[in-house]
Amino acid sequence: MPSYADSNGDGYGDFKGITSKLDYLQDLGIKGIWLTPFLKSPKVDNGYDVADYYEIDPTYGNKADFDIFLKEAHKRDIKVIMDMVLNHTSTDCKWFQEAKKSKDNPYRDYYIWKDKPNNWESFFGGTAWEFDETTNQYFYHKFDKKMADLNWSNPKVVDEAQKVLRFWLDAGVDGFRLDVINFLTTDGITKDNPMKDENQIHLYDIDQSGVKEAMKTIKSTVNAYENRFIVGEIGSDKIEVLKQYQSEELLDVVFNFNFGSIPIFSSERIFNELQSMEKNMSNYPTLFFGSHDMPRMIDRLADGNPEKATALATLIFTAKGVPFVYYGEEIGMQNILAESLEEMMDIQGKTHYQLALSKGKTPEQALLEGNKNNRDKSRSPMQWNDNNFAGFSIEKSWIKVGQDYKINNVEDLKKDKKSIFYNYKELIALRNKEKVLQYGKYDRLGHKDNQILYTRSFEGESITVIVNFGDSVKIKLPKKAKILLGNKELKTNSFIIYKK
Numbered sequence: 408m409p410s411y412a413d414s415n416g417d418g419y420g421d422f423k424g425i426t427s428k429l430d431y432l433q434d435l436g437i438k439g440i441w442l443t444p445f446l447k448s449p450k451v452d453n454g455y456d457v458a459d460y461y462e463i464d465p466t467y468g469n470k471a472d473f474d475i476f477l478k479e480a481h482k483r484d485i486k487v488i489m490d491m492v493l494n495h496t497s498t499d500c501k502w503f504q505e506a507k508k509s510k511d512n513p514y515r516d517y518y519i520w521k522d523k524p525n526n527w528e529s530f531f532g533g534t535a536w537e538f539d540e541t542t543n544q545y546f547y548h549k550f551d552k553k554m555a556d557l558n559w560s561n562p563k564v565v566d567e568a569q570k571v572l573r574f575w576l577d578a579g580v581d582g583f584r585l586d587v588i589n590f591l592t593t594d595g596i597t598k599d600n601p602m603k604d605e606n607q608i609h610l611y612d613i614d615q616s617g618v619k620e621a622m623k624t625i626k627s628t629v630n631a632y633e634n635r636f637i638v639g640e641i642g643s644d645k646i647e648v649l650k651q652y653q654s655e656e657l658l659d660v661v662f663n664f665n666f667g668s669i670p671i672f673s674s675e676r677i678f679n680e681l682q683s684m685e686k687n688m689s690n691y692p693t694l695f696f697g698s699h700d701m702p703r704m705i706d707r708l709a710d711g712n713p714e715k716a717t718a719l720a721t722l723i724f725t726a727k728g729v730p731f732v733y734y735g736e737e738i739g740m741q742n743i744l745a746e747s748l749e750e751m752m753d754i755q756g757k758t759h760y761q762l763a764l765s766k767g768k769t770p771e772q773a774l775l776e777g778n779k780n781n782r783d784k785s786r787s788p789m790q791w792n793d794n795n796f797a798g799f800s801i802e803k804s805w806i807k808v809g810q811d812y813k814i815n816n817v818e819d820l821k822k823d824k825k826s827i828f829y830n831y832k833e834l835i836a837l838r839n840k841e842k843v844l845q846y847g848k849y850d851r852l853g854h855k856d857n858q859i860l861y862t863r864s865f866e867g868e869s870i871t872v873i874v875n876f877g878d879s880v881k882i883k884l885p886k887k888a889k890i891l892l893g894n895k896e897l898k899t900n901s902f903i904i905y906k907k
């Protein structure tokens with residue numbers, strides 16, 4: 408939300424800004440938008456700390472701005488899903504403000520309170536317990552201490568969550584991206600987590616028994632409305648865990664970070680994940696290489712090389728699954744690093760900076776450590792070639808935008824047939840046109856000589872895709888093959904898509 412398009416020059420993206428860019432998104436061929444949190448929040452964690460589930464944060468506009476945005480998106484055949492955070496609330500939330508007043512406050516059991524903390528750790532590092540002096544108890548926070556975990560074993564919390572979901576469904580959203588949804592504390596606080604070497608194994612604090620029951624309630628609430636969609640963020644690196652949450656009565660699709668956040672480029676590793684998703688997922692897997700929680704795809708996997716990035720994008724748009732594009736990926740936006748602690752907005756970056764200092768590291772070393780974990784690097788303003796972020800780059804930025812600002816400007820990229828943007832547009836248009844690429848099953852999915860290749864078919868048609876990360880090679884096509892995109896002179900980091 409804060410980085411996409413700023414309509415009033417205050418340095419933050421807003422609904423009027425996004426609305427003004429809907430033509431651009433339609434032109435790109437985008438069919439859906441996932442909005443990161445826009446509800447009222449002190450933004451300790453990029454808005455994932457909601458203070459009021461019924462109010463739009465004034466930084467982004469008001470309900471009328473939201474309504475216009477939604478109407479204009481729908482007019483362009485673009486669906487809109489919103490981030491929904493149900494694991495925790497901001498400690499500024501009225502529920503928490505009430506809960507901490509006294510032990511017998513009606514809101515007390517909305518959260519999790521203990522006389523003595525156990526060994527559970529915060530995701531950001533350190534203990535997951537914060538002492539409250541008013542009532543002499545600790546409350547549980549899986550994330551920052553300004554974000555208190557909701558107590559999902561309290562039926563009132565379940566009711567509140569349903570009310571919130573219905574409010575936004577009534578407002579017209581097409582679905583939700585459910586934040587850390589397998590972290591819901593549905594079964595209270597049980598035993599200490601076991602330790603392995605110096606690391607905690609998250610045996611009891613996530614994937615609690617009761618999470619599926621909670622998901623069922625969420626899904627049936629959403630299913631009462633027509634044609635809605637749920638994608639779940641599941642914090643797990645085990646496909647066995649992921650796959651059990653994806654079903655008709657739980658979540659439509661889930662993010663698989665084994666694929667999405669592959670840390671270094673390897674065609675074999677990418678292929679293995681595609682194969683693992685094909686074997687394990689009953690419905691479509693999700694396909695993405697970028698998000699607000701990880702470094703920019705082009706830096707992380709493509710060595711800054713636009714051809715390599717385009718080849719990776721080919722997989723997202725043509726393999727079996729639901730593709731997600733992170734804003735700016737289509738123009739090759741790169742990481743922006745903070746040059747000091749003051750430039751870091753992300754709680755994760757700041758926490759790691761402080762942890763490094765407390766371990767005796769120098770400020771320079773702490774900055775390196777902070778930047779490594781700082782998620783701001785992929786959250787910099789969309790590089791529009793107009794005045795939206797003018798002045799933003801230095802004085803007003805919530806992170807400093809580096810000197811590369813505007814090198815990749817959208818208007819130039821639109822004209823350049825070799826640009827990432829041009830290729831994204833072609834690939835998305837092809838996907839939108841060909842049902843095989845939307846619904847087709849795999850007839851074949853293979854990997855050899857650093858080439859990933861697959862054939863997909865649907866209603867009697869079939870399309871073959873070869874993405875070559877190996878040496879240049881000339882492909883021999885079947886006789887009646889019709890090339891849809893690419894070239895049979897298959898250079899390194901290029902692709903071919905053809906119909907038989």
Ligand SMILES: [Ca+2]
Nearest residue numbers: 413415419421
């Ligand atoms: Ca603004």
Ligand SMILES: [Ca+2]
Nearest residue numbers: 556590591592
């Ligand atoms: Ca929780």
